[in-house]
Every structure is written in C-alpha cells, then in structure tokens.
Amino acid sequence: MTTKENSTKVKALILEKGFRINENALEGLGTKFKEEHRGYDDSNWGVKKGMLVPSEILLPGNIVSCTHIRPDSPHEIRREGNKLYFFANEKNMSEVNYLPRPKLWNQTLSDGTDIKKIVNFYGWKTLNINIYSGCEFWDNKLPCKFCSVSPTQKRYGEVVVKKSPNQIREAAKKAFSAGDEIEFVLTTGGSYLDPDKEFNAHIEALNIIKEFTPWNGKIRGNTALMPPLKLERLKLLYETGMEHPSFNLEVWGAKKFTEICPGKNKYRGLNNILEAYKYAVKNFYGEGAMWCNFVAGINTLEDLKAGFTFMGDLGVIPGANVFHPDVGAKLGTKLKSPSYDYIVELYRHAAKIYHEKGFLPFFTEASLRNSLANEAFKGWI
Numbered sequence: 130m131t132t133k134e135n136s137t138k139v140k141a142l143i144l145e146k147g148f149r150i151n152e153n154a155l156e157g158l159g160t161k162f163k164e165e166h167r168g169y170d171d172s173n174w175g176v177k178k179g180m181l182v183p184s185e186i187l188l189p190g191n192i193v194s195c196t197h198i199r200p201d202s203p204h205e206i207r208r209e210g211n212k213l214y215f216f217a218n219e220k221n222m223s224e225v226n227y228l229p230r231p232k233l234w235n236q237t238l239s240d241g242t243d244i245k246k247i248v249n250f251y252g253w254k255t256l257n258i259n260i261y262s263g264c265e266f267w268d269n270k271l272p273c274k275f276c277s278v279s280p281t282q283k284r285y286g287e288v289v290v291k292k293s294p295n296q297i298r299e300a301a302k303k304a305f306s307a308g309d310e311i312e313f314v315l316t317t318g319g320s321y322l323d324p325d326k327e328f329n330a331h332i333e334a335l336n337i338i339k340e341f342t343p344w345n346g347k348i349r350g351n352t353a354l355m356p357p358l359k360l361e362r363l364k365l366l367y368e369t370g371m372e373h374p375s376f377n378l379e380v381w382g383a384k385k386f387t388e389i390c391p392g393k394n395k396y397r398g399l400n401n402i403l404e405a406y407k408y409a410v411k412n413f414y415g416e417g418a419m420w421c422n423f424v425a426g427i428n429t430l431e432d433l434k435a436g437f438t439f440m441g442d443l444g445v446i447p448g449a450n451v452f453h454p455d456v457g458a459k460l461g462t463k464l465k466s467p468s469y470d471y472i473v474e475l476y477r478h479a480a481k482i483y484h485e486k487g488f489l490p491f492f493t494e495a496s497l498r499n500s501l502a503n504e505a506f507k508g509w510i
C-alpha cells in the first residue's frame with residue numbers, strides 16, 4: 130500500500146467513526162498549530178470548555194482530514210515519544226500531524242476585531258470567509274437538520290456573525306499579504322428568508338475579495354449560496370469571476386429535501402434550485418464548472434449515487450461532505466456517519482462520473498477535508 134493509499138484509508142476511518150484525542154496530543158495548538166475555529170459547525174463531542182483541539186489532521190502525503198472527536202470512537206490520536214500517531218482499534222496506522230497556524234491569525238483589523246473572527250482557512254490553503262455565521266431558517270425554526278450553525282455560535286461565539294463589507298475588505302487584503310499560501314477561496318454563509326438579500330450579500334463580498342486575488346479577475350474556488358428569485362440576476366454571480374458556485378442541495382429527492390431542509394424547501398424550493406442550475410450552466414458556466422454539494426449518509430447510497438448521476442448529466446459537478454453528527458443539530462446523534470463501505474463506494478461512483486465527463490473534484494485533498502472525492506479520483510481508494 131502506498132503512503133497516499135494508507136492516508137486515504139485513515140481519512141476514511143476518521144470520516145466514518147472519528148477518534149478520541151489523548152490530552153498528550155494537544156501540545157502546540159493555538160501557537161504553532163491551527164486550532165479549531167467554530168465559524169459555523171461543531172462536530173467535536175465531549176470537548177472541555179477552553180480546551181483547544183486541532184482544526185484538521187494532516188496525514189502523510191499531504192492529505193487533510195477534518196477533526197471529529199467522538200468519545201465513543203474505537204480510534205485514537207496520541208503522542209508516543211515526540212510524534213503523533215493514529216491508532217485504529219489500537220493498531221498503529223499512521224503518523225499524523227496538524228496544520229500550521231495561519232500567520233494571518235496574529236493580526237487584528239483597524240476596528241480592533243481579531244481577524245480570526247472574520248476569516249478561517251478551510252483545510253490547508255483555502256481561505257474561508259463565512260459572511261453570515263447564522264441563518265434565518267434557524268431563526269424561523271426551519272433549519273437543515275444536520276446543521277449546527279446557530280447553536281454553535283450561541284455556545285462559543287468565536288466569530289463575528291455578520292461580517293461587514295469593510296471587515297471583509299480589510300481581512301481579504303491582509304489575507305493575501307500575510308504570507309499564508311492561498312490556492313482557493315471559499316465563501317459560505319447562512320440564508321436569509323429573502324433570496325435577493327442573501328444573493329446581494331454574496332455578490333458584494335465576492336466583488337470585494339476579487340480586488341485582492343492574484344488570479345486575473347477570477348476567484349478560484351467556491352461560493353455556496355442559494356440562487357436569486359430572478360434567474361437573469363445570475364449574471365452578477367458570473368461577473369464576480371467566482372469559478373465554481375454551488376446551490377447546495379444537501380440531500381437527493383423531493384421527499385428527503387422537504388424532510389431534511391425544510392427552510393430551503395419553503396423559501397427556495399427544489400425545482401427552483403434545479404432551474405437555476407440549468408439556467409446558469411446554459412447561459413454562463415457551461416458544463417463542468419458549477420458544483421453541487423450533498424451530505425453523504427442521509428440518503429441511501431443508491432439514492433445519493435442517483436443524485437450524483439443526475440447532477441452530472443445536468444453538467445454540474447456533484448460532491449459531498451460526509452455526514453457528521455453535530456452538537457446542537459436537530460439530528461444530533463440520531464444518525465451516525467455512514468459506513469466505511471458507503472463512503473468508499475460513493476466516492477468511487479463520483480470519480481467514475483468525473484473521469485467520464487472530464488470533470489475535476491472540488492479543491493484538492495489538502496483542502497477538501499470531509500470528502501474522499503480527490504483521493505478516489507486519483508485512484509488511492
């Protein structure tokens with residue numbers, strides 16, 4: 130087994146069952162290594178107040194996995210000598226490491242705000258600005274059932290919930306000059322009931338960020354948002370230069386969408402979202418540019434594979450984050466992450482679509498921490 134294959138296997142084990150973390154493995158977090166930053170969700174269970182945990186796990190071969198601390202996991206990360214290792218059922222599977230703490234996080238904005246409250250890094254080299262760390266679907270008791278954005282912000286309050294255009298401008302400017310390598314930008318944010326309010330906020334943020342990207346008027350990466358009411362307005366999104374926008378469906382099928390995403394269903398509607406994809410592919414992006422993210426493990430494997438195939442046939446690249454039970458989410462621990470076999474089979478199916486259609490998976494394996502799409506595409510699993 131190659132290093133990449135072994136690291137991919139360890140990542141799949143983490144995405145399936147998480148791990149316990151020994152207190153001897155926490156040294157250097159918050160100073161040398163990047164600590165967890167709860168900008169929207171929280172999938173770490175049993176973490177004592179004030180305890181810093183790693184945001185991601187860096188595996189040999191530069192494969193990055195999300196951290197999912199679960200006290201009942203059979204796996205553990207612990208220090209032996211001066212190195213950290215991942216043990217699966219007490220079998221030493223791999224040395225592990227943590228990501229370096231972003232240099233950017235040592236800075237503050239001119240209004241005195243700690244910059245960490247405005248920007249994050251998603252995985253290793255993807256700059257992440259979550260422009261609204263809240264969601265009006267939560268405020269109206271219709272959140273997506275896997276989501277924990279509002280309870281996480283209430284519990285930790287580690288970020289500014291609504292980032293102002295001025296804060297985004299100053300943070301983006303500093304981000305591209307702080308000395309951290311940036312390969313992609315990811316903008317995210319919760320929804321407003323009014324689709325245009327949400328859409329306008331994203332357009333404004335993207336146009337600000339574009340002032341500082343070194344990519345000739347383009348923004349490499351992804352912005353995840355819901356489409357506007359009038360589809361002609363998608364032209365504004367295209368004109369921001371954002372290369373891979375997504376209107377994430379999260380689950381596949383009208384019944385599941387209604388059950389799991391009641392706010393998106395009521396205030397946007399599955400068919401309207403699909404129409405927006407068709408319009409944007411036909412008029413602006415062409416095939417193989419737009420993304421659609423799902424949460425792997427809520428649908429049956431067969432249903433989600435069918436959803437991937439459907440979106441691929443629309444010219445949209447399908448992908449998924451593996452479901453993780455979140456503290457505060459409506460699903461809580463009622464649902465577990467999908468099995469190892471489900472995870473592997475789903476991403477093999479995705480890789481088949483990508484190869485057949487000439488698509489590329491989202492980001493890279495160093496950023497896409499909760500998915501094996503890149504690893505499967507490269508044949509490591």
Ligand code: SF4
Pocket residue numbers: 263264265266267271272273276277278318319320392393
């Ligand atoms: S739209 Fe759904 S997933 Fe997104 S922030 Fe709102 S409740 Fe959470």
